[in-house]
Amino acid sequence: MVGTLMLAAIPLGLGLGIPALAIGHAVVQIGRLEAVRVIFNAAMSVVIGIAGLAIYRILDGPMAGEGGAVGALTVLHVAGVLAVANLVQLFINAAMMAVIIWSSRGIAIGGQFRTIILRGGLTYLATGSMSMPIYVLWVAAEGGPASVVLLLPILYAARWALATVRAEDLTQVRVIDTLNAAMDARSPGSALHATQVARVAEWLAEEVDLGPARSIDLALTGALLRVDSLAAPPQSAGAARAPRPSRALVGLEFLSEVLPVLEHDPTDRSVVEAGRLVAVADAYVEARRGLPEGELLEAYEAILHRPDLDASALQALRKVLDRLDPLPAPTDRGSR
């Protein structure tokens, strides 16, 4: 919500308070985030906030205190110029993030820029639009600084609404986490293995440019690849019918694209492609286990000549490994 306040500060003539807002926000984050991230967030906020101020001034947006009483036309003028400033801020933010991800993971800037805009653009603009009620109440209705208090319920609800996007992602993670916990209880180390396969699968999907949605699906597939290991041992009484644990996931809508891959549906071409990538990710994580850090290419060599693995998927893995190991540390746990 600090972005909303920064944007609102511009037409109020408080643009120079943007660094103060960024510092204030950073102070609140101390202890909750790593120091590096706190400083990084504050710096990003200042850059984006000042960029918004510059755009607003270049476009000659109306400032509070200039001219007489503020009417509907002035409000529309401010709204239009602020919307443009907010849009420019979104592009600058996406460009900076894309450059950072490129420098750390080597992912193409253009693709990453598009992904950030598509996945978070609307939320970003909606957050910025919350600055208009502040301006209207502060300037047009002459409520002054106290009017921000009146807007607290609205700002709180908007913050909650925009945070639900993250809540949905977290709920999906929770589903995976629950199933991984079950697998881990049966076979210790399974959860770690699944997490790593998911990570490598997502990197491979990005490498072959499957698009953001498909990349997430592939990560989910990787995480659930061994869900069938939850099947009861064959001697059980329930073995009259073949156990198929993945069938239990049919009702989970967000896994609808993942289930065919888990169930190896050979009729779907995209399933076959996804299956190949996940199989390579699984094999790599398995081979990587126990190897010391820095010997990732040995793990790659170990699976290079396996006839069951797809050559183009292996090539994608090689390109990823040439830049960086997707796994943060050597894997010494996990079992089949």
Add this chain to the structure above:
Amino acid sequence: MTLRWQQALVVMLALFMTATAGYLFLSDPVLALGGDPFVPVAVAVIAIGEMILVPQVGRQLVPVSTACAMALILSPIDGSSGLTWPLCVLLVALAMVLGAGAMRVAGRTTDLAEQAGRLVGIGVAAALARTDLGNGSILDWAHEPTTSTLPAAIVLILIASVGVGVEVLLWTFGTTRLWRSTLSSLVRFDLVRSGAIGSVMTTAGALIAVTKPRIGTLAMLMFLWPIFVGLYGQRRAARVEAIGRQLVTALSRLTDETGHTTKGHAQRVAQLGQSMAEDLGLTHLEVMTLHDAALLHDVGQVTLNEVIPEGSTFVAAPAAQLQVIHQSVNLAEHAGVDAAVIEAIAASTTQFRQSRERGEAIPMISRIIKVANAYDDLTHGRRNARMAALERIHLGLGYEYDPRVVDALTRVTEMDARPHH
């Protein structure tokens, strides 16, 4: 009242109100389109807002319509001193009926009781704001040029809150009997689910009224916009809840699909437990908790490398029962289900004698799940196994099982066992 009669009533009301409002518009030119455009725009937005529903458990919120109705009753109308509170309520009613009519045409249903409750709330707020108190109304004071924006806005927000509060109270009064819940628990339940969107709805109407004299009808756009952002969040929150429900269902099926339990065991226990809970007079919220706890009570079995024969924890050794419950609780925690559900699962194997001999508090929900689970483990859903199962369960009466719960089981399964004609 049948659906056909309801529809006829809505249509008749719509005709009557349209005629009345038409007459009023014509007799007061200030209210006509040529006067203050705020009035017809507000009526139109209320009508359209009636179609923007936010489904909640047990009710539906109509935030755009409610906020706009509050704005209409709290705003000064240019050049008019004759917009009395009954006329305000009539205008809102007209808009609501128009919206309901449009909903019917679109094949969607409306809840007349909910609409009536909302109208009463708006009426109370209008009466508070617009009744002449001798020196004028609160609204006159709020919109005087000498009154500061902050106190005026606070008073108008308070009036809008009273209106929304009346609506919530009317809903809870009607629902307490239906859900067998206390008023306070229902209000809390409603606040948790609708608090965010409700607070925007209440505040937005009052702030539109405060800014309307300065920027006219544009105020509506400025302060209704946050409601749309809130609606977006509400949709997302509904999706999060749906995923949570889907996860519980998936986990309840997991033991079937892995071959650890007989097919449909968790669903049957949940269904039977729900009937028993209703028979024992548990509240709607408790029944919902029981349903989820029953669905998840056996999920821990998927972590067993040595399976329990037919997944029947009834015949399993106490240590195995404890292990299953421990893992079920663990997985339920990972799934993020309510603490009450987890508590119910955790106590669902505790013997009833523990409460008599050691004073241990065993939730009624857990006692029901224990009995329902034993019954299904013995019958596997076969009706002809009922008598034998009941006899077996009666052997543990007072020791393993709560006698009141076993009585409920007997009653519920007796009804189920009766031949259907």
